[in-house]
Amino acid sequence: MKMTKILLAITIVLTSLLSPAFAQFPVTGGAAKPKALPGTAGDQTPKGNSKITGTVTDSASSKAIEFVSIALYNKASGQAVDGTVADEKGKFALTKIVAGDYKVLVSFIGYGNKTLDNIKLDKGQELDLGVISLASNTKTLNEVTVTGQAALIEEKVDRLVYNAEKDIAAKGGDATDILRKVPLLTVDLDGNVSLRGSQNIRVLINNKPSTIIANSVADALKQIPADQIKSVEVITSPSAKYDAEGSGGIINIITKKNSLQGLNLNIDTGVGNRGSMLSLNGGYRKGKAGFTIGGFGRGIYNTVTKTALEQTSTVENITTITRQTGDGSSHGLFGNYNLGFDYDLAKNQSITAGVKYGVRNFNSQQDLITRLMKTGSSDVVSSRNVDAKNLSGTVDVNLDYLHTFKPQQEWSMSTLYSRNDLTNDFDADLLNGGKELTSRQRNLNKSINQEFTFQTDYQTPIKKNQLLEFGGKGIFREVTSAYSFLIAEPTGDFRPERDQPAGDLTYHQNIAAGYTSYTYTTKKRYTIKGGLRYEHTFIDASTNEGTVGVGNYGVLVPSVNASKTFKGTTVKLAYNRRIQRPGLQQLNPNFNSANPQNITIGNPELRPELTNNFELGLSKNIKKTFVNATFFGRVTNNAISQVRQPSDTLAGAIVTTFENIGKQHAYGTNLFANVAATSKINVGIFANVFYTTLTGQTIGQNGQSQEINNNGFNVSGGIFSQATFKNGWGAQAFGFMQGNQVQLQGNQGGFGFYTLGVKKEFNNKKGSVGLAAENFLSKRYNIHTELTSIQFNQVNDVYLYNRGFRLTFTYKIGKMTMDAPKKKAKSVNNDDVKSDGSGGQQSGGGAPAGGGSAPR
Template sequence: MKKVTLSIIFIASIFTSLTPAMAQFPMGGSTAPKTLQDQTPKGNSKITGTIVDSTTNKTVEFASIALLDKTTSKPVDGTMADEKGKFTMSKVAAGTFKLQVTFIGYNTKSIDVTLAKGQELDLGNVVITSSAKLLNEVTVTGQAALIEEKVDRLVYNAEKDITAKGGDAADVLRKVPLLTVDLDGNVSLRGSQNIRVLINNKPSTIIASSVADALKQIPADQIKTVEVITSPSAKYDAEGSGGIINIITKKNNLQGLSLNIDGGLGNRGSMLGLNGSYRKGKGGVTLGGFGRSIYNTITKTSLDQTSIVNGVSTLTKQTGDGSSHGLFGQYNLGFDYDLAKNQSLTAGVRYGVRNFSNQQDLVTKIYNDGILNSDASSRRYVDADNLSGTVDVNLDYLHTYKKPQQEWSISTLYSRNDLTNNFDANLMNPEGQTSGRQRNINTNLNQEFTFQSDYQTPIKKNQMLEFGGKGIFREVTSDYKFLFAGPTGNFSTEINQPQGELTYHQNIAAAYSSYTYTTKKRYTIKGGLRYEHTFIDASTKEGGPIGVGDYGILVPSINASKTIKGTTVKLAYNKRIQRPGLQQLNPNFNSANPQNITIGDPSLKPEITDNFELTLSKNIKKTFINASFFGRITNNAISQVRIPSDTLEGAIITTFKNIGRQHSYGTNIFANVAVTSKMNIGIFANILHTTLTGQVLGIDNVTQSLTNSGFNVSGGLFSQATFKNGWGAQAFGFMQGNQVQLQGNQGGFAFYTVGIKKDFKNKKGSIGLAGENFFNKRFNISSELKSAQFNQVSNIYMYNRGVRLTFSYKLGKMTVDAPKKKARSVNNDDVKSDGQGGGQQGGGTQGGGTPR
């Protein structure tokens, strides 16, 4: 309780210090001025036109148009372009005016206009040019619909991925440059799984438990863009040594009532989603949800491992036949309301559910010094359940001011994840009868409350100042029991068997300041400082307090960009912190497979990483090329460590340790070729070299010095084409090489998919067909792990040949409403995922993209 009080005092001091600073900047008056409509003399003339980008020749959505008195330069009327770039000003009085067009990232356009009484003036295309002073970003023209490059991130537009429809977020992320996603949905950014994944700038406790499982709950066709933030500014939490991935889902800025129906049916999975919205005037309500099921996911495994314990060599041979199925769902209720012209309130409730089950038939044979040990050999049927329910509740407020881009926000979030990891195992005798039963019960709770406030204001036309503060109050608990029973009867605990309870309180107080400056020669520099102090109170029921200790960290960041003769150059440096995640801390003794046991370590400390990055991008005629070169130096690196068990014969125990140092450097190269206006081809390659060094305490308390290094290589190809009458096609394929781990290598794999889609004439619906891995019956992922005390070779055979039929249809009539800034939501990106999500670690895919 004392540490919680200290956290509150620390946060209060942050906001106390921020208050005088905010007072230095004009906040705007509290009395709303009369509207232009109230001040404008009415007439019967009319002005229309269309706003067009001078470079791309495409229309510009939602540009602002003002009509000024030519003599006094005072505004007399105004409007905003719609989503097609068109605008109309009606009931304009006769006279001589100056029409002014403004939009972020473009130069102001002025046109002299003379109107006669009753005249209808059509200005046609009003062409505006890109500004030479971009405050926060440099946009790559020509391919902007595919990729947008900002000073600290890369934005991938995913709206037309027809092969992913009916799939989940992992299917989309596989095509995002810089990312790799393995067959279980585990995500890596430039070879690192120490990343944070956000949804609409919001965290969720389900992400903290497992990124792979969270991605299964997001339907692919609801994703609009994916932001890859390789060098996060001080505004973001310091967590995520590899970077941040922000998934932006589709939002409705329309007026009226609508209902969208999306579905998919395949031989390995199906999906049905219903999303409705109602907007009228200042307020809007959204209500929706979807359910997704997976089935027919068959796997076969083999394991050969040798270990030496107390001078005895033990050979373990194991085969497994498994299958899995699951139901995933997510349901949301959202509300937004414009309190005033410059104030908005946003609230939402989201509930996610995951029901995943995996069954395995494991046959294990144990050999001691080459002789079969019948007593230690076994056969067991295992049924493992991974269940969770997640609730996120947010309330956000945003205040904007007369000065463009000046705003102040308050954001709150309560998030709770109830997670259950259980398994039941039936032990079989040689006659095929049940000789005994085992049960592991592990219930986890991860809940947190967050409060933050942010303020930003432009300084002149080429500078931006941002600062803010944040507090996170987090509680994690894990209750675990290991039970035994005979062939029949009740379960009971036994002496010296794993059971206990972990309580882990983690409170974080943070403050930051960030400054952006753009020179006349188009240099953009964004620098910042962030300080975070972490208060930890951790204990186990059986062992008492855990001495992790409080800690603070100062996190600098700097990003710079410059466009030189069409080539955009970006340089970046930042320091990041990686706190351990729930499953890495969880001390539950998971022995669903007694030869591969997993247990967390609640005494883990955070890891600290220094990141360096150089990125070059350029359009060469119809080809866009992006190449990045990066390096990472990590101290106190959290890594999986495996040691032979000295009590369970032939078993290997996997846990997590702060092993020491990790050095990584490499390059990502991505190219997209616009073959025609309706067809593009993308190609990518990733090369990463990693060196891991550290010391591990093995059996008999013997310390081992470990070092491993090597290259991780992956690459692939992507293509999309659109045809007449609403037809479209898309193909994607990749190959992933071996992944370096501290004690060996994770096997590589390949993947490919092809799809077609037909839009209905009224554009209200579509139907599609997609297939994946149809030429391959199965893929084999072979891995080898080794140390001085053991050697393990494992094979996983994935039977993932699939086909699915997809459809969508829209009901209701909507009219366009210009989007307004809504309250900013809480953005917790501060804990580390276990990087597993129910399967293999590492691996990955990546690829190109589709145009908007």
């Protein structure tokens, strides 16, 4: 069968690299096969009519071992004569062998080699070696070193993969620390992720969505431990199999899994000047059933921020100059816990179930001193001490089923229930110039985001070079948000503020979707993948003031991806249309005035935005260097944009909300190169350059809407290097620089980030100790932002004190044996909600990825 042949080829490639038994079986053209072996069609040695057979099993479990390598040697000369690979039942056969004296070497990754000597084969004899038992040998795994470009960066037909498990400086960090190092992405110092200048991306975890992602990507990433991330996949041109959401692309974070038999427990801990962590992850697998359990906790502290703001605004011919300074700090606890189960119902059927719980307790404190200078009035100096709480608890429960009929033909059903309870409150003490308490304010905002998803998919091959996929999906989502603004005297109870009444938002969003996709590959290595997806969205939204006028809508999303490989160069062309629905923070009408000079309020009447994406990608391996260049264009109309204007009631305040008024056009290139300087040293460099044009509207001096424009270049880039040395030592360095970012009403200043880490492994790689440092050469970093408008000008400086050091320790407990992995049930993947309140601001760029053909 085709799939079996592919697996056999992969196995031979690995064994040829790792086992001396196959040192004489060269690998060519990415597929492994014996080259001109005696007794084969590629060699002139006479063929015989004898045969050797046998079966290979695990010495502990007596189960068959799939795809074991069998090498036949001439006993006198020691030369390899023939070779083969056992099938899925552990059986093998060597045929057409000339009579003589031989020895057989049996080997497989994770097991000790076994040699059978003194094999005398007569003419025409069929010799059965019987059952050959191999004993587990974990040292074989520990001594494996994988080199080459795939160790860090892999380009696949449908995505570009960054293998994060190679990151030795990640211990003690979270997913944000990993994503900062992915050349395809940009992560600012607040943890907001962007791809090619757009924050309109979907972030998945193991191909699954989560309600916590829908609320805030930056906060969600803090709950994922860095050392549990295996790889990060970036898909810039998703196929019809993916949800239509995410105009910028899709990021899929793959966590570490294993298919080993037995019991294991991994302990990871770290302590630093700005954070500490503890992680326990274990698994048990016996026969057809497997269980996993894990827990991760991280605390952050000593996070200091200083701000300086100067702002000029004009309302009704009265000019107000605002000068504000702030001193802030934050601390928090983040946790992530999971329990998983999988079971093989039959050889071709499996179920997977899991429960995950994430918790975030983030608290921040800021002392603000504000001076207001208004035309015709005396200066007013006031102070404001703010304590803010950002708390959440998220639970995800999934149950999935997969039935495989034959290679590439399968049917799956997936279900997911997800719920996120979010609290976003603040308390503020207002003081006069004499530092006397004059009044108090309190903002309460409780939100619940829950959804249930059912999905079914079917795929089947058509002939040998075609694949047909189709499926359907239903998402039932409910968002509720209760908000109130309270005031009080220096003493006494709080009471509602009449100018800002309490309210409730109820937002029902149901989505029905169906898709079909077709892939065709020619003999000359052309691959074309086309698909159509239709999604219809039903919305029922209301506040305490009545129904919100958001209607139902449908969208047809086409996608076309084509690739061709010739002379070592891969060329990719892609087009797709994407939809971007507003996220909870953009819909939430809560009046957030933690800083009264920068007030944010959501808009529950936002409509989705549509984006057309175009892409041309080139990649090539030049000796030890992998080079990738992508040229792209992105056109978005009806874009969700941030709109800032002076407050009518609060002097010197700027109110930010969201409207469907924008146009965003971006054109640019992403360049990336990775050099394997030696088998133990990799160096990478990347650069992202694109030109963006933004168009929107604001309120002019006459109170009428006026069009505004802004444009310019966005540039970012970086370099990274990693090296391994003798005796378990390793080192890694990374540096990144982001230039100014163009926004609709101004420019946000750039920033830099760099890390250096070393690690020492011990006790046969069961344990390790590491030391990592970040931004250690500078005391602080300044982000300088200038916003301009017809009615106001604002200059904002944020000083971040993010010098950090951390010491980490890892240890593995338990004994595991290799068990060939089986395909597990697929999972639901909701990539369909715009995250936090970014409004699609331009925030850097990323390197390219291929066309999209990954499941969901």
